[in-house]
Amino acid sequence: MAEQLSPEPAPRPREDGWGGDEARAALRLIADDARRRAGFEVCAVEVLRADDVLEIVAVAGSDDGEEALLRQASPLTAMKPALALGAEYGAWTFIAHEWLTPAAARGLTDYSWVPDLPDTHDPTRWHALDMLVARVVDDRGHLRALVYLDVPLDGDRPSPARLRALAEEMQLVLRAVLSSLEREELSQQLRLVATAREVVRATSSRAGLPDLLRRTHGHLLAGFRADDLVIEVFGTPSDHGTGPAHLGPDLGAAAAAAALRAWADQTVVVVEPGRVWGDDALDRTRRPDLTAHLARHGAGELVLVPIGAGPDPLGLMLLARDLGRARWTENDGWAALDVAHDLGRAILQNRAHEREQELMAELQRLDRYRAELVATVSHELKNPLGVIMGHVEMIESLPDLPAAARTSITAMTRGADRLSTVVDDLLMLSRMGNPDTPLERVRVDLAALVEEAADDESPAASAAGLTIRVAAYDAEVAGDPEELRRLVANLVSNAVKYSVAGGTVTAAAERRGDEVVLTVTDQGLGISEEDQRRLFTEFFRSTNPDALRRPGTGLGLAIVARIVARHEGRIDLDSALGRGTKVTVTLPA
Template sequence: MTSQGPISATDLVRPRRHGWGDVAARTSMAAIAERLRVLGGFESCAIEVLRGDGMLEFVAIATDNPVTRSERDGTGSPLSAMYPALDQGVVTGALRFLRAEDMTREAFENLAPYSVFPDIARHEDRSRWHREDMLIAEVRDDEDRLRGLIYLDNPLDGKRPSAADLVELDRVIRPALHLALVQIEREEFAQRIRISSATRAVVRSASPSADLRELLSTMREEFREPFRAHGIWIATLDSFDGELIIPFAPGSGFDLSYGVRAAMRAAMTDAWARQEVLIIDSERVWGDDVLDEHYRDSLTPHVTERGLREVVLVPVGAGATALGMLAVARDADGPRWTDDESSAALDVAHDLGRAILNAQANEREHAVMDQLREVGDHRRSLIDLVARELQNPLALVAGHLELLDAMELPEDARRSVVPMIRNTARLTSLAQDLALVSRLADSTGAVSEATLDLAELAAEAVEAVRPMAAHRDVRIVQTVVGTCHVHGHPLELSRCIGGLLDNAVKFSHLGGTVEVELRGDDQQVELSVRDHGIGISSTDQGRLFGEFFRSDDPAALSRSGYGLGLTIARQVAVRHGGTITVESARGAGATFRLVVPQAAPESLTTTW
């Protein structure tokens, strides 16, 4: 049977001992090995289980030699060492019998470092059992995957089995082979269920809005029980760049130097690529030769000094990217970490990795939103400053221009004063709009409400825009259906309606018509302003309500404006709990709809 031999070889691949199964599982396997030894009539029977890391581990050895059992139990070897032997010999059902003289040199050299031979004198009798003979039963699952190997060694009668003996032995041991498979699969299933069901539920129920610190803190507490841990610690790889203390419990942190942190970060990245865990116990670091060779003395004392059995480092990631580490500490009297737990923990690490990505994306989104808010606040402050600084000098200029206009001036001087008055009025209107945009954008400001008749406000706005409409020979028609009472700020709503009308007249064709319609019901009041002018392209509609938006359409650019009217209209609508929408197509006019809540009947005694 293959096992650890007394040979000292630098090329040995020696995995951590007792990596498979808890005490109950190994006890069950020991009973199966003893049953096989008795049924087959052999001096010894050993069972190796193929672990998830590709290593074979002795999980049960039935023999009358207690020294052999204690020395070999829990030891392991790479499956690759068995490959040449598993391609040779006589196959009978699940059994493979390989005689010593038929074993190739390659097979023997692969097996020798991991083998132990029974104490049998060498002889030339081909009918008798030789110390290098191998009788192996393969344990395979329903998908024909190799799950374990069973070795029967040194028959009690001292003879090699004949073909008939192998057929009978295969029949006799079949039930025991099935029991071994059941135990292997049960242990794998039990560990996965214990860890995965509890931890995955926690990970998947994590709030998508939780920040990273909150997420990791929650996981740390919730993972302790399913992992049967003394302490849990979770960190992203970014945290390895700064001071790193692994706080498994109060007063039991691992304070790691920069060199150790850098090495652990590299080890976790490599472990994620290999989908393997690292284990630190009192003797060494398992799973990463570089970390063990250079930093064993920096890591293993922490385990011993804190009374721990081991610390398991599970890489965490998403896709091909390593993101962090899940560290599990177990007490000295706690259960030993098993390979099946590694598989389950890696499954959880994928879910945890996705949760970390979501949390990091959420943090980045919040950071961007904070930056945008800061930019928005700065822009509003700048606009407000410009508006205030413009209004005072413009008022002074306008006042002096009015005085000049009232004087007896030569005709050439009057031709200069008139456009100055007109453009000063435009600049004054711009300054007022800028101030209003800044005030409306302040979400903390309350709306000064009164109960208003929106139809009356619309009628006043129509009258205010009639001079401009008359100049373009545009006819305005207003209709009202139902009651149109709303709660709101009269000046803001008037500016909103005025902006919509101004837009409609401005972009109408000469001699066109603008239709203003108000409809009120028990729930809401709808005001629509429709023109039959140049229309708005679908591309422009998506940006129409943005500050200072001006269309690239040459027909639109020929009309004056600063791109603030519709911005103000949208802000007023939102502040009043309403909406404003547009329906249009290039060359087909446009219809703007303002919808705001209808005022409750009992509030109609208040007017502005």
């Protein structure tokens, strides 16, 4: 039957899409052996790729042919018309040039190399457009490659008897080609699966679950040679797509139940037309529905892979392959389960991170609430406290005040002063803990602040029988003047408060390289190791009975620690019960 001549060739497919250098080299050796065995000058191997494109991957015997053909690709449809016109001898087909229709000839010349041979017009001699080609098919009868022989060494067309003999002789060659193809495709699949595993393992737990699934989807689709892929995670909304791997609510629920059983057995479930492998319950109850689903989508297989971590199933992968694709193998199943374990661990890490983020947000909310509460209460206390202290001073200034009343007024003043100190400390903590109150740095002379604190504490020190020594010079830092003043004052005040009569308090500040070091040393009560672990905690009071008898709010050192942290410094403590305390604060100069 005559065929229409195409006005122009089909678009040329993308080149160089199959295999690695090692696989190509192996096929080149097979092609070279095949041409020698068959008595031909040239042999070429053309692989059928997954995109229904034939790609020349090996050429032996002709440098010109190798240069023209190697890595070139052509649509399978371009070769089919010529193959249909030939005479078959087992796996081999001989096509004489005079049998070619115009369309068949056009398909060959557009994508092939034609050797430079003289036209003798002798029907027994090989013509440049003659073709001898073998189909390489797998165990399921699917075409995998074509093997070409060209230019017989004797120049003659092979007789039918020679072609039949050739078909027998070359069976092992065709089997070797098929083995090389399958080995390379398996290696490629393992590489893709390994890549998918690396993607799963490398994906940060900080990425959200949708991002995790998006990053792994393409790698898994390619790695398992699937045409559609769905990853379902229990407890999250399903992807309502339309491909063969999307089962819908009814079949999806049955698949989820099967995934639980499959995870317990550490196996996969394979659905083929008319049979479900790996889950008798699913086969017994849903086989007709699943078979109909495959038929609707033109799919040949649907594979259910459970996802989990440890004993816990977390979801499932559904992979669909179209009709005609290679059948799912046991090796595919083990590789898929391996990836499913990695994916399960990644999902758990993702959930743990999300929970951590939720807890962090809740803690931050509670901390903001606490800070706001402390600030509000402190502000509300400040005004009435000022009123109380003002009226106490007025009453105290009245003439002829009875002695008993004066004693009460003194106690009230002392209590109000203590309460005012607590309020001031709470306001300071609130201000430093507020993210809306950034640290504004100016040049501050720490040595001057040490002198100032020593002067302020001198009356209390004299009353307690203590000596204050100051050694401060060249100690400028960048920071908040009020906060740094409070830092120095609290340390010096604490040292005086917890010293014993006859002792010495030493306050020193000096520059050391790029840092300024402030030290406050006393010879007082000292601090136990247990108390040192909680010393800078808000409202902590020492467990030492001698220390508890001395007034304090438990906020002074907490404020010191906050100030040091805000100024990017560090604080160190050296103390022991009965031998005093040394506090060292180091700040950037």
